[in-house]
Amino acid sequence: MIINDKTCSWINDLSLRNNIKTLKKSMSCDWLIVGAGYTGLSAARKLGQLHPNKKIILVDAQLAGEGASGRNSGYLVDTTLNDGFTSNKELKNYKKKTDIYKLGIQTVKRFIKEYQVDCDWNDSGKYFASSKSNDEIHLINFGNTLTKLGFQYNLFSQADLKKRLGTNFYNLALYTNGGVLLHPGKLARAMIDALSSNVELFENSSLLEWEKNVDTIFCKFKNANINTNKIIFCTNAFLKSLAIKTNYNFPITLTASMTRALTESEFKSIGQPNEWGVLPVKPMGATVRMTKNRRILIRNTAEIFNPFKMSEFDLKKRSIKQHIGIKKRFPQLPSDIIESSWSGVVSRSRNSSQIFDIIDNNVYVAGCYNGSGIGVATLFGEQIAIKASNESTPEMETIEARKKPTWLVPQPFLNLGIRTRLMYERFIAKSEI
Numbered sequence: 001m002i003i004n005d006k007t008c009s010w011i012n013d014l015s016l017r018n019n020i021k022t023l024k025k026s027m028s029c030d031w032l033i034v035g036a037g038y039t040g041l042s043a044a045r046k047l048g049q050l051h052p053n054k055k056i057i058l059v060d061a062q063l064a065g066e067g068a069s070g071r072n073s074g075y076l077v078d079t080t081l082n083d084g085f086t087s088n089k090e091l092k093n094y095k096k097k098t099d100i101y102k103l104g105i106q107t108v109k110r111f112i113k114e115y116q117v118d119c120d121w122n123d124s125g126k127y128f129a130s131s132k133s134n135d136e137i138h139l140i141n142f143g144n145t146l147t148k149l150g151f152q153y154n155l156f157s158q159a160d161l162k163k164r165l166g167t168n169f170y171n172l173a174l175y176t177n178g179g180v181l182l183h184p185g186k187l188a189r190a191m192i193d194a195l196s197s198n199v200e201l202f203e204n205s206s207l208l209e210w211e212k213n214v215d216t217i218f219c220k221f222k223n224a225n226i227n228t229n230k231i232i233f234c235t236n237a238f239l240k241s242l243a244i245k246t247n248y249n250f251p252i253t254l255t256a257s258m259t260r261a262l263t264e265s266e267f268k269s270i271g272q273p274n275e276w277g278v279l280p281v282k283p284m285g286a287t288v289r290m291t292k293n294r295r296i297l298i299r300n301t302a303e304i305f306n307p308f309k310m311s312e313f314d315l316k317k318r319s320i321k322q323h324i325g326i327k328k329r330f331p332q333l334p335s336d337i338i339e340s341s342w343s344g345v346v347s348r349s350r351n352s353s354q355i356f357d358i359i360d361n362n363v364y365v366a367g368c369y370n371g372s373g374i375g376v377a378t379l380f381g382e383q384i385a386i387k388a389s390n391e392s393t394p395e396m397e398t399i400e401a402r403k404k405p406t407w408l409v410p411q412p413f414l415n416l417g418i419r420t421r422l423m424y425e426r427f428i429a430k431s432e433i
């Protein structure tokens with residue numbers, strides 16, 4: 001059972017919903033979608049449009065949109081310097097990755113336009129920033145890669161960054177004007193509201209077991225069963241717990257904290273910067289963001305942890321790290337400024353590729369976005385619904401042109417390998433946390 005904390009500021013910004021239904025009686029449907037984050041909500045929306053007369057059921061183990069989709073950092077990216085702990089080395093692969101990001105942004109943009117969504121969209125671009133002058137070489141190499149692919153960028157010094165970000169923590173940064181900052185919870189909520197009437201949503205309804213028998217897929221829940229003709233798995237970090245693509249993805253738990261809104265005088269003390277987002281140069285460095293309403297978000301942990309639950313005690317320990325991260329960057333702000341801390345789980349693969357697959361007749365899966373899933377999950381959700389309807393699109397060709405995730409070594413070697421790698425990455429990024 002997935003038990004998420006109730007302390008995520010993004011989710012607590014939203015109004016309470018009053019249309020929550022839990023699965024209580026057994027039923028049959030044409031399509032079952034498991035997992036109601038950006039992927040499942042987008043798949044359900046698309047299926048609802050494509051098959052207005054079919055019965056479509058969407059289930060989630062917790063409240064829809066309150067997994068990673070409602071609790072991420074809100075960077076809708078066009079480029080990334082790192083995928084988890086994989087840096088971008090090959091130009092050809094990097095291009096394929098950015099082609100997918102581009103389609104992801106277009107898909108979210110189209111959704112927002114069509115449904116008139118307010119999710120604090122800001123085309124602010126983003127900074128890849130470091131406090132270490134010797135990271136300059138990484139940024140110059142990254143800049144060369146961006147130039148070859150036609151992306152614009154600027155390099156900024158500490159003095160520029162002080163003005164732009166309100167902190168002199170960073171010594172240098174590469175700024176790209178592509179990419180968007182948004183409110184992840186508002187986006188997820190808009191996707192719930194956009195579901196068509198032929199999509200029935202059941203929440204707090206965890207799929208426990210499933211089995212395929214000739215043309216019917218039997219799905220067992222706590223209080224009832226669902227029989228379906230087709231199924232799409234959109235459980236991302238929880239694919240493994242349903243025995244899906246087990247040897248190709250693994251969950252990583254992240255934690256983040258957000259301050260309360262800065263007061264007028266606190267905001268003046270940091271120079272009243274516009275909204276901004278910083279991504280780290282070293283994979284395990286901190287993601288730090290100034291939000292539209294002057295809150296500061298920081299995410300600086302990534303680890304192997306029980307993906308189903310993090311105790312208050314464990315969360316508090318991580319929140320202390322985030323407090324230190326804020327203090328390092330903004331020493332003038334008061335010590336009790338953090339308003340909330342939360343955890344969330346993402347799915348990673350070894351080669352940082354995503355999953356978009358048919359695993360059996362009428363059994364589909366999309367997920368594993370390696371920490372950059374806002375745009376890609378929205379894109380993959382729509383496209384897996386189209387694929388499952390036996391149609392194809394140019395977008396699908398782009399998705400399928402990318403390498404599939406590579407095979408992972410079995411346990412206990414896998415966790416041992418990941419832990420060692422994370423420890424090493426944390427060590428080399430220790431100044432950036």
Ligand SMILES: Cc1cc2nc3c(=O)[nH]c(=O)nc-3n(C[C@H](O)[C@H](O)[C@H](O)COP(=O)(O)OP(=O)(O)OC[C@H]3O[C@@H](n4cnc5c(N)ncnc54)[C@H](O)[C@@H]3O)c2cc1C
Nearest residue numbers: 035037038039061067069072073075207236344372373374
């Ligand atoms: C702290 C944090 C920061 C992040 N920052 C960014 C960022 O800035 N930019 C970015 O692009 N991405 C970011 N991500 C990643 C991004 O949030 C995810 O890639 C994206 O939300 C994945 O969407 P999804 O729908 O596939 O998965 P999820 O949103 O995780 O949805 C999967 C759903 O499946 C449900 N589920 C699981 N098991 C079952 C079951 N057995 N039965 C029924 N339902 C089940 C879960 O409850 C969950 O709601 C971040 C993630 C975290 C946690």
